[in-house]
Amino acid sequence: MQLVISVLSSNQTDLIAEILPVIRDCNCNIVEIRSSQLSHAAAAYLLVQGNWNQIAKVEATLEHIEKRLNIKIQTLRPESKDKEKTSDCIPYSLETISLDKNSVVESITTFLIDRNILIEEITGSSYQAPYIQSSVFSTKFVILAPPELALLSLREEFLDFCDQLNIDAILEPIKR
Numbered sequence: 001m002q003l004v005i006s007v008l009s010s011n012q013t014d015l016i017a018e019i020l021p022v023i024r025d026c027n028c029n030i031v032e033i034r035s036s037q038l039s040h041a042a043a044a045y046l047l048v049q050g051n052w053n054q055i056a057k058v059e060a061t062l063e064h065i066e067k068r069l070n071i072k073i074q075t076l077r078p079e080s081k082d083k084e085k086t087s088d089c090i091p092y093s094l095e096t097i098s099l100d101k102n103s104v105v106e107s108i109t110t111f112l113i114d115r116n117i118l119i120e121e122i123t124g125s126s127y128q129a130p131y132i133q134s135s136v137f138s139t140k141f142v143i144l145a146p147p148e149l150a151l152l153s154l155r156e157e158f159l160d161f162c163d164q165l166n167i168d169a170i171l172e173p174i175k176r
Contacts, residue, residue, distance in 0.1 A: 001052050001055050002048065002055075003047070003048050003049075003050075003055045003059065004045070004076040005019070005045070005058075005062065005073065005075050006043075006045055006074045006075075007019060007043065007044040007045075007046075007071060008071065008072040009042045009069070009072070010040070010041055011042070014042075015044045016033075016035050018065055019046065019065070022061045022062065022065065023046070025061075026050065026057040026058045026061065027050060028049060028050035028054050029049045029050065030046060030048055031047040031048060032045075032047040033046045033047075055077070058075075059075055088147045089118065089144035089146055090145045090151070090173060091120075091143070091145075091173065092142075092144075092171060092173055092174060093140070093141070093143075093170075093171075093172055093173075093174050094139075094143055094158075094169065094171050095141075095169065096108060096138065096139045096162065096167050096169045096170075097136060097137070097138045097139075097168045097169075098136070098166060098167040099136060099137070100134070100135035100136060100137040101137070104137055104139070104165070104167065105139060109122070111161055112141070112143060115154065117143050117144065117145055117146070117149070118143065118144040118146075119142075120141075120142040121141065121142040122140075123140045154171075
């Protein structure tokens, strides 16, 4: 059984130092973990695994930590992922960079979803570019292209789409 844990804090509390001992003490295993500082907030995302009793103990203990530290913790028991749906898909890395515009990520995700491309992961950030007085936004996507999709036409269509929005992009397969 698996449990997804999302932790948010408005201060720089070391969330990981509070959460990891709980997982260990409840005899669960970490499958995935991500943690980051977002401005003056902290966020952590974990996927843990254990039997139903161990997962229930983690959930109960996290409720106490949430109250004690005055942070937000959400948990979700995900349904098993349909591996056959994604097993034939081709993984791609998609990286973009453009002037910081509000709708860049939305435009790219809409383009992908309209073509039944699964988005596994998105990361992005805005930063001040050297030599110019403008903010730049860069993104990195991990996507899964369905096997029936014509990859050459997808690449051409995506690069045309990016040219229209003045986005520099790289779309390349991920080696398995």
